[in-house]
Amino acid sequence: MPTLDVELNGEAVHDIDAPDSFVTDGPFPVVLENSGRSTHVHLHFDDELDRVATLDEGNHFVADEATRHVHVSTADVDERVRGKLKIVTGYGSNTRYVDVRVDPSPDSPSEPVAVDETLSAPPEQTPEVPPGQRAVNALDRLVRRGGVAGAAFGLIAVVAAVGVALAADSAVVWLAVGVALMTAFGAVLLAVT
Template identity: 85%
Template sequence: MPTLDVELNGEAVHDIDAPDSFAADGPFPVVLDNSGRSTHVHLHFDDDLDRVAALDEGNHFVADEATRHVHVSTADVDEPVRGKLKIVTGYGSNTRYVDVRVDPSTETPEEPVAVDEALSAPPERSPDLPPRQRAVNALDRLVQRGGIAGAVFGFLAVAAGVALALAVDSALVWLAVGLALLVALGAALLAVA
């Protein structure tokens, strides 16, 4: 992406050093590089260029020895469009014009990605599998998804909860263990689905 570099306050107060001409084939930044004290800069495109190029705002404050990037968006054009960018500092005390040309984009437009219609249909399930084969398939999916470690830790947590409930013999602990068992069962069903 080309950059329109503008130096401010280089040789004198409100001095503007910019190229005589600039060309771009798409959006570009105007880089305001301030070499001195803080300043206000006004940027404006003439009528021809204003039809295809736009600034978010025209007035910009650039702090002491700072750099400010101003984004210029451009419309798609079929043929080059020429115009002038007016750069003003010191509330009109110094003005500089840059001849700007916006060319047709050299980038090729992205082609849409073709999506196979088969991807929009849900996967086919074979309802006539015997229960043992369905269990083996579910276990295989669990292993492929890395759920064995989670299943082992869940089983150990439920076993520890049951042991605690037997040791304490409290209805509240049994309720918590039952709830944990239901959550573990639900997670296991989601993992193999």
């Protein structure tokens, strides 16, 4: 992914050092590298470029000797789009323009995607499974996924938790046991579905 590097406050206060031109075929970051005191930077695309490139926000604060990455999203284009990125510092005291060109992405398909008619057909209905058979199927899936050991360990943990709750006879411990039981029940549901 290409990066548009901009140096701020390099030679003087509010100085902007940016390339004359920049070419991309997709999203890119504008990297604002501040070499001096903190500054406010305003970024703006002209009308042509604004149709295909988007900034999350236009105004950016860059702290003393810090770097800020500003993400630029781009739309897929069929042909090259040219425009200017306006970079302003010092509340308008210094302005710099970068010629930006957005090219069609080499990954974008040049021909439309053919859609098969079978996609418009409704999905086949699956026959209703009786409740007793659902339980057998769920147990079968649990065994095939290797969940028997996990289920056994969970059962032992729940029995141990209930034993501790009975021995301690505390509301907090019973609450913890309830949470453990609900978690174990949820895990079993996830395992069999």
